[in-house]
Amino acid sequence: MDQLSAMQTFRRVVDLGSFSAAAHQAGVSHTVLSRHVKHLERHLGTQLLNRTTRRLQMTEAGALFYRHCTRILEQMQAMNLELSEHQQQPSGTLRLGVATAFGELELGHWLPDFVGRHERLQVELHCSDRFIDLLEEDIDVCLRVTDHLPDSSLVARRLADSEVLLVAAPGYLERHGTPTTPDALAAHPLLGYSRLPHPQRLQLTGPAGERRELLMPQRLSANSPMALRAAAIGGLGIASFDRFIAHDALRDGRLVPVLADWSLPSRTVYAVYPQSRYVAPKVRALLDYVQAYYAEQRWQH
Structure with missing residues (x-):
């Protein structure tokens, strides 16, 4: 029997005033509860209850133990309630x-x-x-x-x-021309994300399912997509971005799609x-x- 269960048993016996009433409430026999309290007394090395045929009376040690039991068990109940609420609500x-x-x-x-x-x-x-x-x-x-x-x-x-799509600033395309085929990309610099294994390599799939892999010259590489985004908007070259990176700039015209009929791996x-x-x-x-x-x-x- 663990000590917490023993404290609960002892408190129940004292609160109800008899082993019989406590046993009935707990759904166990009078003998089981009596044995639990005796084990508790042996564990603590002191007598907690004076037993007579008519009544139970706490000893001085029993009264001290009862006060501690009450406080500890109430704290445990409060903790369980708080944890239960904590588990139900994100916190x-x-x-x-x-x-x-x-x-x-x-x-x-x-x-x-x-x-x-x-x-x-x-x-x-x-x-x-x-x-x-x-x-x-x-x-x-x-x-x-x-x-x-x-x-x-x-x-x-x-x-x-x-x-993922290719984009460039309108001013860049006005100055250097708009590529209309994958082969035409070779004349344009790619703004490369340096964390990729091959920042200059593109894999394109055409409208009919044809596939092309090509290398583009690199004018700028960076380990920050936001730095590359700023460079693309500034007109330094063509870049490949996840759409969420280019979305607002495409919407307001600071960037435009390049080779829109060809797709990159999503x-x-x-x-x-x-x-x-x-x-x-x-x-x-x-x-x-x-x-x-x-x-x-x-x-x-």
């Missing part, structure tokens, strides 16, 4: 990992609403373009835009497709989180929110 600190471009361009559209719905929740944002280890860096959820997820113990929930937006039998309410709340948010097409042509 605490949610550590969210995102790529820098996604953080700068996307979170402002939905994160304020998400946080506003959960007043007991604080968000700790980790922006990085490297492939972080969620377990090592204690990240609850990471939103990743990728064409490949390595095998791991992580769970990945697919949120949306992320189209990528996928995932919510990635550590595998566990128990998913914390704060994590579940975020997963459900972003799943619903990105179920709608957010980056219209």
